[in-house]
Amino acid sequence: MPDTNPLRLGIAGLGTVGVGVVKIVRKHAKLLEARAGRPIEIIAVSARSRDKDRGVDIARYDWEDDPVAMARRDDIDVLVELMGGSDGPAKAAVEAAIASGKHVVTANKALLAHHGQDLAAAAEKAGTVLRFEAAVAGGIPxxxxxxxxxxxxxxxxxxxxxxxxxxxxxxxxxxxxxxxxxxxxxxxxxxxxxxxxxxxxxxxxxxxxxxxxxxxxxxxxxxxxxxxxxxxxxxxxxxxxxxxxxxxxxxxxxxxxxxxxxxxxxxxxxxxxxxxxxxxxxxxxxxxxxxxxxxxxxxxxxxGAGEGPTASAVMGDVVDLARGLDISTFGMPASRLVPAKPATAAVPAAYYLRMELEDKPGALAKVAAALGEAGVSIDRMRQHGHQNTVAPVIVVTHRCSRAQIDAAMEGLAKTPVVKGETVAIRIEEV
Amino acid sequence: MPDTNPLRLGIAGLGTVGVGVVKIVRKHAKLLEARAGRPIEIIAVSARSRDKDRGVDIARYDWEDDPVAMARRDDIDVLVELMGGSDGPAKAAVEAAIASGKHVVTANKALLAHHGQDLAAAAEKAGTVLRFEAAVAGGIPxxxxxxxxxxxxxxxxxxxxxxxxxxxxxxxxxxxxxxxxxxxxxxxxxxxxxxxxxxxxxxxxxxxxxxxxxxxxxxxxxxxxxxxxxxxxxxxxxxxxxxxxxxxxxxxxxxxxxxxxxxxxxxxxxxxxxxxxxxxxxxxxxxxxxxxxxxxxxxxxxxGAGEGPTASAVMGDVVDLARGLDISTFGMPASRLVPAKPATAAVPAAYYLRMELEDKPGALAKVAAALGEAGVSIDRMRQHGHQNTVAPVIVVTHRCSRAQIDAAMEGLAKTPVVKGETVAIRIEEV
Structure with missing residues (x-):
C-alpha cells in the first residue's frame, strides 16, 4: 500500500535554493500532491539568520537554530540540506539525519565528492535514501x-x-x-x-x-x-x-x-x-x-544554477521520496562500488600550443625539432606577424599523449628562441 | 525490505527491439543485478515465428505462441510488450497482464495514444505499474x-x-x-x-x-x-x-x-x-x-530509434520495476487526469508562404491586398526571376493566427494572378 501521509520536510539552509524550494512547495501544493500521491509539507527550517528578509514567509514553519537538532526531529521524514560545504554543519546534519532514519536530499556536491562513499554506506545501513540531483548540472535531471x-x-x-x-x-x-x-x-x-x-x-x-x-x-x-x-x-x-x-x-x-x-x-x-x-x-x-x-x-x-532550476532538481528528489523510491545513492549498493585505479591522461588527443618565438631565422625549425624529439608531430602551424621582436606561433599537433606534450613543453622551455611559457590546451573532438 | 528475488520477464515481440532487450539482459546480467539489487531474468518469449534466425539464442526461454497466454503465466512478473499496433494482440496481451497482476513495459505509442487512459486506470486498479519510456523518442529518457x-x-x-x-x-x-x-x-x-x-x-x-x-x-x-x-x-x-x-x-x-x-x-x-x-x-x-x-x-x-537505443529505454523501465518503483502511468492517478479542451492553433505565429504568381503588372499588389483583407501583414517578401510566365514569390508574414492564414489562403486562391496552390508553413522561433 502506498503511503498517503504527508511527506514532512526539514530544510537546512535558506539561501537562494532553499527559498526556491519553499516557493515551489507553497505554490504547487496541489500539483505536488497529485503527482506524489500524498501532500508534501515543510515542518521546520534552519538557517544562519531567522530574521533576514527572504521574500517568503517562514514564520509558519518551526525554526531551529541548529540544523543537527532539526535533522533529528521525530516529525520530519526528509532532511533537505542546502547549506553547502564539504564538512561542518552540512556534514553533521546529514549524518544526524541518516543516523535517525531520515532520508536526505542535498544539493551539496562538495560534501558528496569528499564523503559520498561513507554517507552512501551509512544511508544503506540505516535503510534511508540519500539523493543529490541538484548537486550536478542544476536543473538538468x-x-x-x-x-x-x-x-x-x-x-x-x-x-x-x-x-x-x-x-x-x-x-x-x-x-x-x-x-x-x-x-x-x-x-x-x-x-x-x-x-x-x-x-x-x-x-x-x-x-x-x-x-x-x-x-x-x-x-x-x-x-x-x-x-x-x-x-x-x-x-x-x-x-x-x-x-x-x-x-x-x-x-x-x-x-x-x-x-x-x-x-x-x-x-x-x-x-x-x-x-x-x-x-x-x-x-x-x-x-x-x-x-x-x-x-x-x-x-x-x-x-546549471539559479533558484528555480536548482530548486526544481531538489523537488524532483523530494517527489521521488514521496512516491517511495528506494535506490542506492550511486546506483548500486555502496559495498559493490569498487575503488577505481586512477588513469592520468590515458586517452591521447590533439593539442593546441601557443608560444612566442624570437624573430630569428631557424626559430621555427627549432620548435619543430623540440616537438619531434618528444614524439609530437605537427598537424598545423601558423605564425602571425611580429610584435616587436617576437612572433606568436600556434601549433596544432596530431594526437599524442599528455606525457609527450609535457616532454615537448619541457623541450620548448629549453629552446632559447621560445620566449615565456608555452600554452597547451587539449582538443576534444566531441 | 527490498525484494531480492529475480524479476521475471515475458517478452512479447522479437523484432529489432525485442532482440535488443534479450541481448542486454544476457550481456549485462551482473551489472543489471548490481544496479537493480536483484537478478533480471527472461522466462518466456512470444513472437510470430519461433524458428526465425534472430542472431540470439531463444531456445533457453519458454516459448509461447500466444502472447496473451504468456501474459497470464504465474511465473512472470513483467510483460514486456514489443509487438506494436494500437489494438489486436498487443492490446489483448497488455490487458491480460494487468488483469493477472503483472507489471507492463511497452514501447507501443499507438496502443497508449489510443487506450492509455483505460490501461492506466486498469493498472492502478490492479495495483500494477505500466511504463512506456521506449514509446517516445527512442533512447532519450x-x-x-x-x-x-x-x-x-x-x-x-x-x-x-x-x-x-x-x-x-x-x-x-x-x-x-x-x-x-x-x-x-x-x-x-x-x-x-x-x-x-x-x-x-x-x-x-x-x-x-x-x-x-x-x-x-x-x-x-x-x-x-x-x-x-x-x-x-x-x-x-x-x-x-x-x-x-x-x-x-x-x-x-x-x-x-x-x-x-x-x-x-x-x-x-x-x-x-x-x-x-x-x-x-x-x-x-x-x-x-x-x-x-x-x-x-x-x-x-x-x-530516436534502433535496436540499442530503444532496448536501452525498455531496460530503464525494467530496472525501475526491479527496484520497486511504483508510479502512475502518466505521473498522477488516472482518476485525476482531466479531459483537456482542445485548442486548435491557439498560439499565433509568423508564417512562410510560397506561391506562383502570374508575371503581370500589379500581381504583387493583388497578393498584398488579399493578405491584408485577411488581417495578415507582411514582414518580408521576395520575388525570384520568372520561370516561363510565372514567378515564384516567398512571403514571410508577421505573427497572425492560423485562421487568418487560412482566410488569406482562400483569398489568394480566388486571385487570378496566383497559380496553383499556395504553401503555408508555420515559423516556430524556438
Whole structure:
C-alpha cells in the first residue's frame, strides 16, 4: 500500500535554493500532491539568520537554530540540506539525519565528492535514501538519467560543461574581446562567483560534479582526489580568438572515461568544435553528454544554477521520496562500488600550443625539432606577424599523449628562441 | 525490505527491439543485478515465428505462441510488450497482464495514444505499474525526466522532433538537393519506414508520442484525436532551400502547450532557426524540449530509434520495476487526469508562404491586398526571376493566427494572378 501521509520536510539552509524550494512547495501544493500521491509539507527550517528578509514567509514553519537538532526531529521524514560545504554543519546534519532514519536530499556536491562513499554506506545501513540531483548540472535531471533511465547500459563516457560561471566568463571573453581579469570582475559583480572563487575558476566545483557522475557511470567509489584539475585562469583572449579562427571554442570540459589503464577523470579547459552542441553552449547553461553501449550518445542541456532550476532538481528528489523510491545513492549498493585505479591522461588527443618565438631565422625549425624529439608531430602551424621582436606561433599537433606534450613543453622551455611559457590546451573532438 | 528475488520477464515481440532487450539482459546480467539489487531474468518469449534466425539464442526461454497466454503465466512478473499496433494482440496481451497482476513495459505509442487512459486506470486498479519510456523518442529518457525529474514544475510547453525517419528525409533533401519522392524511396530502401509509411510521413507516429508527453506534462487524459496533424509529403525541395536561404530549417515539429483557450497539440512541418538546437538536428536523431516554470528550458537529444537505443529505454523501465518503483502511468492517478479542451492553433505565429504568381503588372499588389483583407501583414517578401510566365514569390508574414492564414489562403486562391496552390508553413522561433 502506498503511503498517503504527508511527506514532512526539514530544510537546512535558506539561501537562494532553499527559498526556491519553499516557493515551489507553497505554490504547487496541489500539483505536488497529485503527482506524489500524498501532500508534501515543510515542518521546520534552519538557517544562519531567522530574521533576514527572504521574500517568503517562514514564520509558519518551526525554526531551529541548529540544523543537527532539526535533522533529528521525530516529525520530519526528509532532511533537505542546502547549506553547502564539504564538512561542518552540512556534514553533521546529514549524518544526524541518516543516523535517525531520515532520508536526505542535498544539493551539496562538495560534501558528496569528499564523503559520498561513507554517507552512501551509512544511508544503506540505516535503510534511508540519500539523493543529490541538484548537486550536478542544476536543473538538468542528469543523475536520474544516469542512475535510472540508462541503467541498462554499460556507460562508456561522461562529459560535461558543468560550471556556469566559467562558461559565462569564457563566452563573454569571446563576445566582448576583453581579457580574463575583466570578465572575472564582471562575474564577481553579478554575484556569479562562490565566496571562494577558486571553487569556480579553479575547476574544483565542476570537478566535484564530475566525480559524482563517474561513480554512478562506472560503479566506482567517488574519487575526487583523482580528478585532474585545471582551471580557466590561464586562458587568454588570444587563445580564445585563435581557437575561434580555427573553428573551435574553449570550454571548461569534464571527461570521465573507463580506459584499459583505469578511470580517467579530468576537468580542464579544452578546445571543442564550435559547431558541436558543447561548442555552442552560451553563458551559464550546462550540458552533459552520456555515452552508453546500447543508447549511443545522449545530450542534456539546461540551466546549471539559479533558484528555480536548482530548486526544481531538489523537488524532483523530494517527489521521488514521496512516491517511495528506494535506490542506492550511486546506483548500486555502496559495498559493490569498487575503488577505481586512477588513469592520468590515458586517452591521447590533439593539442593546441601557443608560444612566442624570437624573430630569428631557424626559430621555427627549432620548435619543430623540440616537438619531434618528444614524439609530437605537427598537424598545423601558423605564425602571425611580429610584435616587436617576437612572433606568436600556434601549433596544432596530431594526437599524442599528455606525457609527450609535457616532454615537448619541457623541450620548448629549453629552446632559447621560445620566449615565456608555452600554452597547451587539449582538443576534444566531441 | 527490498525484494531480492529475480524479476521475471515475458517478452512479447522479437523484432529489432525485442532482440535488443534479450541481448542486454544476457550481456549485462551482473551489472543489471548490481544496479537493480536483484537478478533480471527472461522466462518466456512470444513472437510470430519461433524458428526465425534472430542472431540470439531463444531456445533457453519458454516459448509461447500466444502472447496473451504468456501474459497470464504465474511465473512472470513483467510483460514486456514489443509487438506494436494500437489494438489486436498487443492490446489483448497488455490487458491480460494487468488483469493477472503483472507489471507492463511497452514501447507501443499507438496502443497508449489510443487506450492509455483505460490501461492506466486498469493498472492502478490492479495495483500494477505500466511504463512506456521506449514509446517516445527512442533512447532519450524523456518520460522519466518529465514524470519524475521535473515533477516540481508546472510544465508550460513540450516540443520535439520525434520521428527520425521524417527528419532523415528532410535533412537529406537539403544535403542532396533531391526532392521528397527520391528521399522517400531512399528511406524505404534503408528500412526506415513503417509497414504503413503514412504513420511516419503523415506525422501519426510522432503525433502519438506528442499526445503521451502532453498527458504527463499537463495532467490531462491522452487525447491523440485532438492533435492537429500535418505530414511532410507536401514539403518541396524549393521550400527547404528557400528556408535555408533565410536562415531556417524545416522540421516535423511537435508542440504541446496549455493556453488560455485549452490544450494545443500540433505535429506539423515548421521552419525553425537553423542555428537553434532543433534546427541543427541531423538524420534520425530526436530532440525533446521541455519548459517548466522553475527549471526553465531543458533540451534532451539522442537516437530516436534502433535496436540499442530503444532496448536501452525498455531496460530503464525494467530496472525501475526491479527496484520497486511504483508510479502512475502518466505521473498522477488516472482518476485525476482531466479531459483537456482542445485548442486548435491557439498560439499565433509568423508564417512562410510560397506561391506562383502570374508575371503581370500589379500581381504583387493583388497578393498584398488579399493578405491584408485577411488581417495578415507582411514582414518580408521576395520575388525570384520568372520561370516561363510565372514567378515564384516567398512571403514571410508577421505573427497572425492560423485562421487568418487560412482566410488569406482562400483569398489568394480566388486571385487570378496566383497559380496553383499556395504553401503555408508555420515559423516556430524556438
Amino acid at each position: 542528469v543523475i536520474k538519467a544516469l542512475t535510472e533511465g540508462l541503467a541498462g547500459n554499460e556507460i562508456t563516457k561522461v562529459m560535461g560543461v558543468m560550471n556556469g560561471t566559467c562558461n559565462y566568463i569564457l563566452t563573454r571573453m569571446e563576445a566582448t574581446h576583453q581579457g580574463y581579469n575583466a570578465l572575472f570582475e564582471e562575474a564577481h559583480k553579478l554575484g556569479f562567483l562562490e565566496a571562494d572563487p577558486q571553487l569556480d575558476v579553479g575547476g574544483i566545483d565542476a570537478g566535484h560534479k564530475l566525480s559524482l557522475l563517474a561513480s554512478i557511470a562506472f560503479g566506482t567509489q567517488v574519487n575526487f582526489d583523482a580528478v585532474e584539475l585545471e582551471g580557466i585562469e590561464q586562458i587568454s583572449l588570444r587563445d580564445i580568438e585563435e581557437a575561434a579562427e580555427m573553428g573551435y571554442r574553449i570550454k571548461l570540459l569534464g571527461v570521465a572515461q573507463m580506459t584499459g589503464r583505469g578511470l580517467e577523470q579530468r576537468m580542464s579547459p579544452c578546445l571543442v568544435p564550435a559547431a558541436s552542441p558543447l561548442g555552442q553552449l552560451e553563458g551559464g547553461t550546462n550540458m552533459v553528454v552520456i555515452e552508453g553501449d546500447s543508447v549511443g550518445q545522449i545530450v542534456m542541456r539546461g540551466a | 524523456v518520460i522519466k525526466a518529465l514524470t519524475e525529474g521535473l515533477a516540481g514544475n508546472e510544465i508550460t510547453k513540450v516540443m520535439g522532433v520525434m520521428n527520425g525517419t521524417c527528419n532523415y528525409i528532410l535533412t537529406r533533401m537539403e544535403a542532396t538537393h533531391q526532392g521528397y519522392n527520391a528521399l522517400f524511396e531512399e528511406a524505404h530502401k534503408l528500412g526506415f519506414l513503417e509497414a504503413d509509411p503514412q504513420l511516419d510521413v503523415g506525422g501519426i507516429d510522432a503525433g502519438h508520442k506528442l499526445s503521451l508527453l502532453a498527458s504527463i506534462a499537463f495532467g490531462t487524459q491522452v487525447n491523440f484525436d485532438a492533435v492537429e496533424l500535418e505530414g511532410i509529403e507536401q514539403i518541396s525541395l524549393r521550400d527547404i532551400e528557400e528556408a535555408a536561404e533565410m536562415g531556417y530549417r524545416i522540421k516535423l515539429l511537435g508542440v504541446a502547450q496549455m493556453t488560455g483557450r485549452g490544450l494545443e497539440q500540433r505535429m506539423s512541418p515548421c521552419l525553425v532557426p537553423a542555428a537553434s538546437p532543433l534546427g541543427q538536428l541531423e538524420g534520425g536523431t530526436n530532440m525533446v524540449v521541455i519548459e517548466g516554470d522553475s527549471v526553465g528550458q531543458i533540451v534532451m537529444r539522442g537516437a
